[in-house]
Amino acid sequence: MKQNCDVLIVGAGPAGLCAASVFVNTNVQVVVIERDPFLGGQLLKQTHMFFGSKEQYAGTRGFAISDILKESVLQAKNIHIFTETVAAGYYPEDGFMLAIEQDQTLHRIGFKKVIVATGASEKALIFENNDLPGIFGAGAVQTLMNMYGVAPGKEVIMVGSGNIGLIVSYQLLQAGISVKCIIEAAPVIGGYFVHAAKIRRLQIPIYTQTTIRKAIGTDSLEGVEIVSLDEKWQSIPGTERIESCDTLCLAVGLCPMSELLSQMQCETKYVPELGGSVAIRNHRMQCTNKDVYIAGDVAGIEEASSAMLEGYIAGVSIAEDLQIATPKHLVLRENSVEFLKAMRSGPIGEKICSGLKKVEESHV
Template sequence: MTDKRLKEHPILPIPSLQKISFTWNGSTMWALPDEMISSALLANGVKIFGKHKKDGSPQGIFCANGQCSQCMVLLNDFPVKACMTKISAGDEVAELRGDPIFPKKSNAPYSKEIKRIELPALILGGGPAGLSAGIELGKMGIKSLLIDDKPSLGGKLLLQTHRFFGSISAVHAGTRGIEIAKKLESEIKKHPSIEIWTNSTALGIFRDRVVGILKEGKEYVILKPQVTLVATGARERSIVFRGNTLPGVIGAGAFQTLVNRDLVKISDRLFIIGGGNVGLIAGYHALQAGIEVVGLAEAMPECGGYKVHKDKLIRAGVPIYTNHTIISANGRTEVESVTISEVNELFRPVEGSERSFKCDTILVAVGLDPVNEFAIKAKKFGMHVLSAGDAEEIAEASAAMFAGKIRGVEMAKMLGADAPDVPENWVKTAEILKSRPGRTENKKNQNCEDGIVPVFHCYQEIPCNPCSSVCPQHLIKIEEADIRHLPVFLGGKSGKKCVGCEKCVTICPGLAVTLVDYRNDPQNPTVTIAHEFSNRATREGDSVTAISSEGEPLGDVTVTNVRTIEKNDHTILLKLQAPKNIAARIAGIRVQELWVSEAMEEKITRITDDTIVCRCERITAGTIRELIRKGYRDVNEVKAVTRAGMGACQGKTCQPLIKRLFSEEGVPFTDVTENTRRPLFIEVPIGIFAGVSEEK
């Protein structure tokens, strides 16, 4: 039996839980209690959940967030979304093929009066923005109700194993997202005036200024709040490409949900589309889970995410193809490879630049759209409504936290509470936290070669100050008024020396701080780096390839010490002995072999139905597919019916494409009668065979 569950992870604990059994299409499989059906199926190696009712195309997980319906299955004969429905012992789960037939009810359903509740404050969304707003309202004792559609509070924080950027004092910078979620949940539950409904979904906002809620999936409740905060986050964008609905094409949020929340290794070889923070971070999470990241394609000339996120991937050995887009996801019933291409200045594919890579999963991370329909409706109907987090403006979770804090105070004032005005410095901090990446400097590393020296491998202005906040000697300076400035080591200017406490190395969210110790051997100093790949074992005495911040191999160096610091969220510190001329340039080590990212010799693109297969006779792929689906297995019959292969080239161009169509339709070519090849190889004037000559 296939077991795709993670066995180890450098950050996340792997719990030992009693398994339960269920059936899939009549076969017994194993699941964990209370996990979603989709996770249970994927953990058992099942990627195809059903067939589309229109054309029978395979369907599988895409969003894992209830936003689409690609993961519909039959649970005990009833259609459900697999990503939003928990599995129970003894459940019978089956593929959904076509429209479901609902089971008949023997008795008329019992109905009761709908409950209506009036309340001062309603918060839609229990992510970083909603929780932060609720905490502020709770501090003032304002009766509020927070609604979230998930079983646990925290939103996307629950999926983030990396440390967060921003300010330590304002938004817990330097702490992993999963830990921030725990802090916020613990804080909001201290306030008795805040009521929380999890597993509950806002269904709509109506013109009589009420909000319809499906409470815990069982009860419809109508709420009439005095003021509402919409903190519903964002949904992922998608793009159109050939094969984009194949099982194995998945959104970044779904990928992180399944890997980091449910601990399911849904992929062995992953390719990423999109170089924003979401795609870059997801790639790093994949590496932590032991998944090979074949590459990342970004259509713009440069990745839109933080440079330190990009640098982490490059150092690990993941190639990033800028000015590239996806052409197709390839495979018959699920993803088997991806084809990408360069794009020109109009973002159109450059013919002849295509490359294909073997992979089983394509992660789509091409941006987010605010889930703002609730706010739009509320404003239209004249309700008192505010928005925060991604529902207001797409930004980092740290910005969402601080925006929620501000909105909580504003809600209190709207309710007439004795609340202070929002301080000006809060407004400025909020603007800084949601700012886009700033300029990139070609900063030279410190040239001091005495004692212990911290080296900063961050060259782009982003809001971040953990390293300066934790330095016990106050030797790292970042402008307090604007934490987007790059860090500076004061060194001898202050009369103090670095004591080598390593706090700046362990807390850096970008793993972009190293320590170079020249004291014992100035010619071969010791370099301390942060490392988060325990499943790719590195031991004392190992020879590893040192990498610069830009991904340049600097040479092989020796690991002299490996330490795991539990109090720093399992960060591993590696000490490397390196020649003086490269020591300050070392930013990390390669964790993925280069062969993982090699392109296939063959360029593969999936043929769409409107694609011309036979150029000579203008026969489309759809016409030939229709015959294959009717049972045609003789290429000569296909030729006779369609004229494909009867044109001037006599099938030289179209016959390989027709063979591929049989393969895409799941027909082994051993079951197909090939086209009978007859003379002539090229066109010849018939008079030639009669000896006719044009010479006089």
């Protein structure tokens, strides 16, 4: 099926939904394509209360935020949403995005502007037997547990003490599943102290400077061998020990999904602080291909609150290009820019800011 729209949004997570919301009550024809059967992206799996300020729904649980964001977008007649639809590739000769719907319907979607809000994929870890059943990414554990009510196992070891590792450990405990320990290769806990403190006061140890050597088991996971690391991240001989578990959960970081951007000739750069290859962009979230905008984790791994703000910024910037931006739109963007700046102002935002310096080009 062939169709044309003004604005194509790839991904209906927090960034994509906020971008789409900019076009509510306008005549702009918007198409949103989403791989999952539902809207909200990772928000749906987040049972914890969000940080930030009131404007970013601080204190509200993630799944409830997704309900709020969905509402206005779903009612808008000019916003057409395709779920279970994958953006398979961009064809520059004819200038359309090829999208494949679950029932194998092909859509050729022409557009004036596109917002890529594809999010991120989970990083894996290399160790012996890392393909044994019982070894999951943290996102998979959250999907099974929080969306489908399925326990991934009985006794879990978590790898990684970033916010995802800490939050998923807490959610496992809430679901009545035993968490044996969290292991972390770095000397300090990666995520927020408050998340770590919640885990610790439930009697769960966090072993820093510890990594996994191999998984043990024949048909499925029965245990792991872990080892302590010295300050040069080298294994300390004699510290190897075996811990039994039937589930290993890997929460070792996320990687921006920038493939579509490369296809659309957007210049990208590998920036470790942002999680991988990300597009060069200006302060309007516009890439070097001027018709392409980015928002959310694809622009650099951050929090859902930042994704929402970037979604608003990208949406309003396109509204501006299409010459339909109202003063209200411009205020929304101004506020979003300010909030983003404030959120990144603390020591925790330092890494993000140093990464952004490498990809934010004022001349784009």
